[in-house]
Amino acid sequence: MTPAPGLAARAARPPVRGLALAIDVATDSVTAALVGGDRTAPLIRRRLVPPAAGAHPVSNERLVQEVDAVVSELRQAAGVTVAELGGVRGIAVSVDVDPAGAERGDGPGTPALDALTATVRDEIVARPDAEVRTVRRAVAVTIGEHWRGAARGRRAVLGIADSSAERGGSGIDGALMLDGRLLGGPGGQAGRIGHVPVDPYGPGCGCGARGCLTAVASSAAVVAWAAAHGRFPATGTEPDLLGAVGRAAARGDPVALASLRRAGEAIGFAAAAAVTLLDLDVVVVSGPLVDTAGTVLFDAVDDGYRRHAGLGQAAAPRVVPGELGPDAAVIGAAAMVLHPERYG
Ligand SMILES: [Zn+2]
Numbered sequence: 001m002t003p004a005p006g007l008a009a010r011a012a013r014p015p016v017r018g019l020a021l022a023i024d025v026a027t028d029s030v031t032a033a034l035v036g037g038d039r040t041a042p043l044i045r046r047r048l049v050p051p052a053a054g055a056h057p058v059s060n061e062r063l064v065q066e067v068d069a070v071v072s073e074l075r076q077a078a079g080v081t082v083a084e085l086g087g088v089r090g091i092a093v094s095v096d097v098d099p100a101g102a103e104r105g106d107g108p109g110t111p112a113l114d115a116l117t118a119t120v121r122d123e124i125v126a127r128p129d130a131e132v133r134t135v136r137r138a139v140a141v142t143i144g145e146h147w148r149g150a151a152r153g154r155r156a157v158l159g160i161a162d163s164s165a166e167r168g169g170s171g172i173d174g175a176l177m178l179d180g181r182l183l184g185g186p187g188g189q190a191g192r193i194g195h196v197p198v199d200p201y202g203p204g205c206g207c208g209a210r211g212c213l214t215a216v217a218s219s220a221a222v223v224a225w226a227a228a229h230g231r232f233p234a235t236g237t238e239p240d241l242l243g244a245v246g247r248a249a250a251r252g253d254p255v256a257l258a259s260l261r262r263a264g265e266a267i268g269f270a271a272a273a274a275v276t277l278l279d280l281d282v283v284v285v286s287g288p289l290v291d292t293a294g295t296v297l298f299d300a301v302d303d304g305y306r307r308h309a310g311l312g313q314a315a316a317p318r319v320v321p322g323e324l325g326p327d328a329a330v331i332g333a334a335a336m337v338l339h340p341e342r343y344g
Pocket of ligand 1: 014194195196205206207208209212214215
């Protein structure tokens, strides 16, 4: 990502005043960004967090180290000290887990958010008075795509964010915006399309239900289905396994194509249900499945959507891939700080 013009060279102190510091803790990477409220490009640094031998899932101590390291890289790129970083307008952290569950510390690989955010506030940014906002990653992705991505200017938006189910990741998750504002719901669970049923006889889901979208169409579901129906390996890291399915699909392998098609049609089915129910302007789909097999996946998404969207809703191309890729979460988290009237 190109540094923000003038950000590193700005002479006035503190140089980051007015910017948001956003940190995204995904299942396989940690990203930090300084984002301004205008249209200049954000300054973004990302570190991949490969699985440590014999230590899977990643420990909270390791996550804190990675966040510390990536914020340090960001500071160096921006040319600011820790004290100057304290001038940021606000701090937001997106995590690929349910924040309520993370606070309880339940679930494999779930970062203990209280400890993580306290470390960010007190040590990494050295600003004990600052509020550190935490947000479910799919919410941050959806806000990011609404602020600066594929859903710009739209009033009624569903974001569908696929992620690795390894290390406590959520699989498919989602978030809703109606009338241009985020819809949380009484329990903060609105928009969680990953746990909407798409097959009453489908596989069991980690949420306790059966046939959820995430159990049929997540990256984990795609690689598991391919392994069960072909010569694909059943063990290995999820990104590696998904990459193998994507490459095989590009060669025309029928099992890989069928696995991706099954997932894409299910995503289209779920999108059709959501659009019919809520009269949405657009459904934005992002994550490793889209990045790995975009064309194959989206042909199937389109088919599933058009087959199941009634009331004339299939007339417009309402289901689109995200535009921001892996940067969507930090951009969305920053938007929550910079535009609380819309995204707070
Ligand atoms: Zn579920």
